[in-house]
Amino acid sequence: MTVTIHASLVKELRDETNVGMMECKKALQEADGDKEKAFQLLRERGLAIASKKAERTASDGLITAQVSDDGKRGALLEVNCETDFVARNETFQSFVNELLQKAMETDDSLADACKDELVAKIAEIGENLIIHRHIRYQLEGPGSVASYIHLGGKVGVLLEVGCDNEATVSQDGFQAMVKDICLHIAFSNPVALDRTGVDGSAVEAERALFAKQAEGKPPEIVEKMVEGKINKFYAQICLLEQTFVKDSDLTLAGLLEAKGKELGDTFTIRRYQRYQIGG
Secondary structure, X not given: XXXXXXXXXXXXXXXXXXXXXXXXXXXXXXXXXXXXXXXXXXXXXXXHHHHHHOOOOOOEEEEEEEXXXXXXXXXXXXXXXXXXXXXXXXXXXXHHHXXXXXXXXXXXXXXXXXXXXXXXXXXXXXXXXXXXXXXXXXXXXXXXXXXXXXXXXXXXXXXXXXXXXXHHHHOHHHHHHXXXXXXXXXXXXXXXXXXHHOOHHHHHHHHHHHHHHOOOOOHHHHHHHHHHHHHHHHHHHEHHHOEOOOOOOOEHHHXXXXXXXXXXXXXXXXXXXXXXXXX
């Protein structure tokens, strides 16, 4: 005889365990409507424990990346845990690598697609885990996708650099430049690629601050001072205007130009993404 499982009973079990409604209903059906037995079933499966752990803060974790052998596709992934101890755990790192393989194939939410696997891994490891974010690049035109992981997985970069000639991609000079740009992004944490990507309200706030600092001076002097400081502001946060970390005489735009002349091509940074644990 099939027992009718009322929604109110499902809700009670959900409130007590913080497990999803469908899992609670399934457990109650298997337990013939006995809430205590259903609760035990959920505990045996690790779901009740995992769900309670999911309430805890996950502020550590691991950032990882992968690029296909031909450099035409890449993914960057961040998975969070509670402690550095777990972040260095082989079981956790293996799980993150499994997720990375899936990240290489989809732009959809991994958190939604891998919900069951995540709950099971929370129960196994004993800490709250969060599939925080991922991004995937598919090369658009001649060029290459590259990645860089810094500080043992605390910072990660995914980058796409374009060129005019496909043959240039295989040159050592091009590969070295792409790696250097990844390293620079990891170190300098640019806010935007160029000025068009900077929030206008942030620029206006800086402009107002600089004007305030120059109060009392002639208007033409104030204007020059403000524009000078705004240009320095952009140079600090825009990737193409930042000073290259390996050569203080070059900006990133200057690096692209110099390497283009050296290798007989034209280079552009099409897009980039930088992740940092806790950021």
